[in-house]
Amino acid sequence: MTHLAIPPTLSPVDEEALRDLYRRGTPKNTLRAWERDLAYITAWKIASFNRALVWPEEETVALRFILDHAQDLQAHSGPARDAAEELIALGLRRSLAAPAPATLDRRIASWQAFHRMRNLPSPFSAPLVQQARQKSRRANARPPAPKSAKPITRDVLEALLGTCDDTHRGVRDRALLMLAFGSGGRRRSELTALNVEDISRDEFASRGLLWVRLLETKTTKQDQAPKLPLKGRPARAVIHWLEIAKLEKGPLFRPVSKSDRPLPRRMAPDAVRVILRHRLGLAGLPMDYASPHGLRAGFLTQAALDGAPLAAAMKLSLHRSPIQAQKYYADVEISENPATDLLGE
Incomplete structure (x- = not known):
């Protein structure tokens, strides 16, 4: 995890206590994501500018980060593609295609978190950078990919x-x-x-x-x-x-x-x-019939098929949002909708 910027007035004991608080108060999955994103952002900055990260980062660098990740680089040449190819060689990027908006959002959120740890303003808060980020989301919007190809229902x-x-x-x-x-x-x-x-x-x-x-x-x-x-x-x-x-x-x-x-x-x-x-x-x-998430999707799908109330299923699945859990029920409900069979068998 990136280092905290400790105010100079803190004693060494308080400094270590603050670092320990961050480690213990942050979910392990978040810590792992921060480590991956920090490695990616650092490598991208070096590949693009031949310079290390600075705190706070410049707005022009934040804007360039969005622009470089808002386009499909397969049909382009230039600095953005050169940097992407370096990242691919390092195993930090999969392809020259534009990453999913959710991936870009996560990396930006991590970069913003690193600034907060240092008690510094984020360059992604600048109006022009924010607007570019919104346009990037819209330009690269795509249907969400399921976490599992198919749900593992009871029969499977x-x-x-x-x-x-x-x-x-x-x-x-x-x-x-x-x-x-x-x-x-x-x-x-x-x-x-x-x-x-x-x-x-x-x-x-x-x-x-x-x-x-x-x-x-x-x-x-x-x-x-x-x-x-x-x-x-x-x-x-x-x-x-x-x-x-x-x-x-x-x-x-x-x-x-x-x-x-x-x-x-x-x-x-x-x-x-x-x-x-x-x-x-x-x-x-097929071995790619389903991923482990298919067990989670299968539980909710089977609950919907068996007529279990959504609230009852959520008490076991521990979904925080009914919207997220409801989509499994919606898929079952629409397939059983009488309006889908107006022309008969």
Whole structure:
């Protein structure tokens, strides 16, 4: 993360306390995004101006950043394309095409945050720069790309579960997929962050119910850690994994060795994508049929298909905005709209 500009009146102890506060008070995903964006912005400035970043940055540099990223450079030559090709060579940019407006907005938001950390004005607040940014959004507007090609609804999930055998790997994958879907469509980072201690079994013997504690999600902090119910087959699948792997503490979902032995370390978030692609292939589906987000989209889509109220589904999915969750319901509702069948079968 970029360094804070500390007021000179602070003592060394207070300086370190302020830095620590920023680290602890900022979500890990945001810190990672800031690191990536700072690397990109720094490399772009050097490639474009042969100069390092300055604080506060000049308005002309901010305007040039927008202009360079508001055009498709494949059919152009010049300094903007030269800088883009350097970034591609460094692995910081994918292509010469104009990035999505959301990508540009995120990088600008990070740059603005770096200025706030230094208690400095942002060049992106200048009227001309703001107007150029608005025009760039409109000029490069595009339909939002889905996070998963298709939702993993109940029928697809059952096909995936059918490929899970009784090995440690099969039992783990069954538990992971069922917990992800059954607890509201969990994100990869939420699944791999779970510990055995986050699974409460107090009511399993009497009611077949587990409580899953999510210490930190995209929309909640540790002091808001929600507890979500997990029951029926998903709960039994998790208990089976705990028992067969003899897990008492530490990471809930772990790598399994080639000799089918659960390892003590935590599974990386990207491992969920690898597991899903593997199970899709075994089920006879294309490996790119869905991404891990398909489990989240599939939960809401299935809830809509089964007639579950949106508010009830959101209590499990933990969506903050009804607008975001409603789109899954809207897709189902419009397909069932009588007006789509006016000409009959």
